[in-house]
Amino acid sequence: MTGVPAALRDAVDATKERVAALHAELPRWELIVWTAGNVSERVPNPDGEDLLVIKPSGVAYEDITAEAMVVCDLEGKLVEGERSPSSDTAAHAYVYANMPEVGGVVHTHSTYATAWAARGEEIPCVLTMMADEFGGPVPVGPFAIIGDDSIGRGIVETLRESRSPAVLMQNHGPFTIGKDGRAAVKAAVMCEEVARTVHIARQLGQPLPIDQGHIDSLYDRYQNVYGQH
Numbered sequence: 001m002t003g004v005p006a007a008l009r010d011a012v013d014a015t016k017e018r019v020a021a022l023h024a025e026l027p028r029w030e031l032i033v034w035t036a037g038n039v040s041e042r043v044p045n046p047d048g049e050d051l052l053v054i055k056p057s058g059v060a061y062e063d064i065t066a067e068a069m070v071v072c073d074l075e076g077k078l079v080e081g082e083r084s085p086s087s088d089t090a091a092h093a094y095v096y097a098n099m100p101e102v103g104g105v106v107h108t109h110s111t112y113a114t115a116w117a118a119r120g121e122e123i124p125c126v127l128t129m130m131a132d133e134f135g136g137p138v139p140v141g142p143f144a145i146i147g148d149d150s151i152g153r154g155i156v157e158t159l160r161e162s163r164s165p166a167v168l169m170q171n172h173g174p175f176t177i178g179k180d181g182r183a184a185v186k187a188a189v190m191c192e193e194v195a196r197t198v199h200i201a202r203q204l205g206q207p208l209p210i211d212q213g214h215i216d217s218l219y220d221r222y223q224n225v226y227g228q229h
Helices: 006-023 089-098 111-119 128-134 150-159 181-204 212-224
Strands: 038-043 051-054 070-073 078-080 104-107 166-169 173-178
Touching: 006 038, 006 051, 006 181, 038 089, 038 181, 051 089, 070 089, 089 104, 089 150, 089 173, 104 181, 111 166, 111 173, 111 181, 128 181, 128 212, 150 166, 150 173, 166 181, 173 181
Parallel strands: none
Antiparallel strands: 038 051, 038 104, 051 070, 070 078, 104 173, 166 173
């Protein structure tokens, strides 16, 4: 594919605006430092291959604008943009190519979630908020090196076996998914919050587990009843 198809022009431009704005949420919630982290969103293409919008590599958050965003295909190849895509683009692209229900992906190095990832330890479901948001523990994905789709494969393999929208990639950090970019950002915010809370709880003693039946009930209510529908 060379360039954005004319039929997708408006959709791509609107996605660039959303993705640029969503990047501001990462420093706001203290999920990143310097230029680390990224948000992407799928651009559906009814007539062919979907695209994704993501930030360029190494760009400071104060310099992120809709015009700075880059567009790639689901093999991670640049379709539109003046700068090199994020180094995590291959991982994002692999998730979109293999999980068609996913519309947004976020990666951060948020402190507490990354500390759990450094230990290769899942975050146990010991909070009702975790049952609501994650439907169980936040799982750990395998160690993988940046540069190809290895991280993406680990994300997909792990989250296909879990209700969680977040995975802690071992020795790396959290990746989150959602129906769109905003949902994936929310999952990243909530992942850091529960990572922090459970860490503090463990400094005080052993957190109490929640019965699986209660986890299932809480998850069902939150996903299907809570909020405005």
